[in-house]
Amino acid sequence: MSAGKRTPRRTPGIRDVAAAAGVSVTTVSHVLNDTPHTRTADETKIRVKEAAARLGYQPNRLARGLRTQASGMVGLVTEEIATTPHAGRIILGAQEEASRHNLTLAIINSQLNHAPEVGSREVQAFLDRQVDGLIYATVYHDVVVPPEELLSVPAVLIGARDIGGKIPSVMPDxxxxxxxxxxxxxxxxxxxxxxxxxxxxxxxxxxxxxxxxxxxxxxxxxxxxxxxxxxxxxxxxxxxxxxxxxxxxxxxxxxxxxxxxxxxxxxxxxxxxxxxxxxxxxxxxxxxxxxxxxxxxxxxxxxxxxxxPHYELGAAAVEAIIRLKTEGGADLPEASEPQLLSCPIVERGSVAAPVRGTAA
Amino acid sequence: MSAGKRTPRRTPGIRDVAAAAGVSVTTVSHVLNDTPHTRTADETKIRVKEAAARLGYQPNRLARGLRTQASGMVGLVTEEIATTPHAGRIILGAQEEASRHNLTLAIINSQLNHAPEVGSREVQAFLDRQVDGLIYATVYHDVVVPPEELLSVPAVLIGARDIGGKIPSVMPDxxxxxxxxxxxxxxxxxxxxxxxxxxxxxxxxxxxxxxxxxxxxxxxxxxxxxxxxxxxxxxxxxxxxxxxxxxxxxxxxxxxxxxxxxxxxxxxxxxxxxxxxxxxxxxxxxxxxxxxxxxxxxxxxxxxxxxxPHYELGAAAVEAIIRLKTEGGADLPEASEPQLLSCPIVERGSVAAPVRGTAA
DNA sequence: CTGAAAGCGCTTACAG
DNA sequence: CTGAAAGCGCTTACAG
The missing domain is CATH 3.40.50.2300 (Response regulator)
Incomplete structure (x- = not known):
């Protein structure tokens, strides 16, 4: 309907919006992000928003991430996810909690590792992508020795404790x-x-x-x-x-x-x-x-x-990441004491009173 | 050991490597990426590589992605992953195949959707991240109507066919x-x-x-x-x-x-x-x-x-993405004909010859 | 209330 | 064989 003379081949950028609204990219950025401590005339705001909507503008997260030094991604490395029944629910919990915070969850599987050393290749792959946080999920170890790099970003363990006591963890009770x-x-x-x-x-x-x-x-x-x-x-x-x-x-x-x-x-x-x-x-x-x-x-x-509580474990892990990011980190209580998530009984039909009362 | 006077707080960038090796960033980029049609003196290459190793330089994938217009990520949107037994294996197959191609797998769960329309919010979230490819996995539909945006990037369906016949799909036979x-x-x-x-x-x-x-x-x-x-x-x-x-x-x-x-x-x-x-x-x-x-x-x-063949489905989907990326796309045969993956019998102990021969 | 400009960390023509 | 410079698409002091 509102077609110009040639269909723009590329997806529109912030510059296109600025041009369409007759303002600077600075202003576009401010109104679209609701930048605090910034006043913009309501009339301008409306023009910008309309232009953005009309063009179907979607900010490029890569560019934003490069600029803000925050990729908006959290990485989950799971140890042999396939062998864990219901690892899917851990992923789901983490993913949905991440979405709630406007974060995207990326996943890397680590080979089943009978040594307690966490794979540092996997961690590094995520670090290269500038993840905002890292979750390492394991099922085979009480205690795990994470690679040093893991400390360079908010991190939490699922199902295991950090041998160094520096990384918080969540586990089922x-x-x-x-x-x-x-x-x-x-x-x-x-x-x-x-x-x-x-x-x-x-x-x-x-x-x-x-x-x-x-x-x-x-x-x-x-x-x-x-x-x-x-x-x-x-x-x-x-x-x-x-x-x-x-x-x-x-x-x-x-x-x-x-x-x-x-x-x-x-x-x-x-x-x-x-x-x-x-x-x-x-x-x-x-x-x-x-x-x-x-x-x-x-x-x-x-x-x-x-x-x-698989789902809850995943969700709690990303919650912990968020907390680490905002509250600073090093001095959080979780680091020393794992957060225990309760394992509820689900009652079905296999329990009844014993046939005859038993004396003590 | 080789410590300078102050520990660099930030992770080293390509500029640091260039400085350490006494060359330009151009040269560092060329040798580290093995850029084709480029000659660099062997001696220089060695200096660069040593400097990179010494500093523990890891290229920032966000920056690279912004520049090359290729994020190196493929997005998987799964429809209600949690309810699919073994969805974990689809994820695993996709993730490992992605890793083989130096790609990272990101995941978004889509609510179980009884309408055949694919969620476009999820697709858009990935597009904002400039994914190089998109996989949509479903188990509840034969045929699916994907949002238009899905066509803007190499895409493949798992377990369903595109009603428009434009998106290739892989499914179990x-x-x-x-x-x-x-x-x-x-x-x-x-x-x-x-x-x-x-x-x-x-x-x-x-x-x-x-x-x-x-x-x-x-x-x-x-x-x-x-x-x-x-x-x-x-x-x-x-x-x-x-x-x-x-x-x-x-x-x-x-x-x-x-x-x-x-x-x-x-x-x-x-x-x-x-x-x-x-x-x-x-x-x-x-x-x-x-x-x-x-x-x-x-x-x-x-x-x-x-x-x-859950694992194979996931792996085949990313293989198809890779093919679409390299071969161009629109005219691929898969788009019309779904790729069928075989479902092998796994023999265990529950089959034997019948007690008495039965006449025809 | 609004904009010009620098810069995030890379890659890539292009020139020498 | 090597480097200076532009630019990917944003955000953010800073100035006006």
């Missing part, structure tokens, strides 16, 4: 989540509660077992009576459950509930329970951990489990 | 994958093969059913005899399997294999089969689709299923 499961089971009337644990060396292993013990102790129960170890897979849960409920045990010596280290184990537990001719939750209650899609809702009855 | 399952089952000796289908309106539904029919027809079998519809969840697979194998049917009229629309349904099928006192795969073979972690390996016996 696995211990608290596990303790709350015991509490939940005790409230339902259980006293003989088993834990199907694992020996795999990841932070979650220790946290969940500790939480189980916290809960048992708090309820005045023996935390060691029904703990068995197995591999953290369905087969392990199957084996553990057979060991717990199988032949050797008299029914009065059997646990009435089994809390599994993860949902995959719970899946195996269901199968073992069915084989034993028992039913969930009537004969035995079971609880999982991870809320690992699609297990809990695909099991029958649906599995009560504990959710990992 | 669900139909071929389903057909190969039937072939696999026939080769194992099955002739009475059931399909637990669904009516949900997503592209996968039609493709898989079509593939099932292709396979049955190719084997000279009736494609309609054992098709039942159910919801695409464990409960649906359970119901469908009961309908297929349950009371009403004489054993000779029962299918010997059930191919489930997805792995969740297969999970329900296992449960129904166990309830019926039958065993997988001795009495009935079952095959899933999706290779949805952690189902296939958590089931006993492990589930034979069809894998979706």
């Amino acid at each position: 696995e211990r608290g989540g596990a303790a709350s499961v015991v509490e939940h089971l005790v409230a339902a009337g259980h006293r003989r509660i088993a834990f199907a644990a694992t020996a795999i060396d990841v932070p979650a292993t220790r946290g969940r077992l500790l939480g189980f013990r916290d809960g048992m102790l708090a309820a005045g129960l023996d935390p060691d009576e029904f703990v068995v170890e197995a591999e953290p897979e369905a087969a392990g849960g199957y084996a553990a459950t057979h060991a717990l409920l199988g032949a050797g045990r008299s029914s009065a010596a059997r646990p009435t509930a089994v809390f599994c280290y993860n949902d995959r184990m719970a899946m195996g537990a269901y199968r073992a329970i069915a084989e034993l001719g028992l039913a969930v939750p009537t004969d035995v209650s079971v609880v999982g951990f991870d809320n690992q899609d699609p297990i809990p809702t695909s099991l029958f009855p649906a599995l009560t489990t504990v959710a990992l | 669900e139909r071929g994958g389903a057909a190969s399952v039937v072939e696999h089952l026939v080769a194992a000796g099955h002739r009475r093969i059931a399909f637990a289908a669904t009516a949900i309106d997503v592209p996968a539904t039609r493709g898989r059913l079509l593939g099932f029919r292709d396979g049955m027809l190719a084997a000279g079998l009736d494609p309609d005899e054992f098709v039942v519809e159910a919801e695409p969840e464990a409960a649906g697979g359970y119901a469908a399997t009961h309908a297929l194998l349950g009371a009403g049917r004489s054993s000779a009229a029962r299918p010997t294999a059930v191919f489930c629309y997805n792995d969740r349904m297969a999970m329900g099928a296992y449960r129904a089969i166990a309830e019926l006192g039958l065993a997988v795969p001795t009495d009935v073979s079952v095959v899933g689709f999706d290779n949805q972690d952690p189902i296939p390996t958590s089931l006993f016996p492990a589930l034979t299923t069809v894998a979706l």
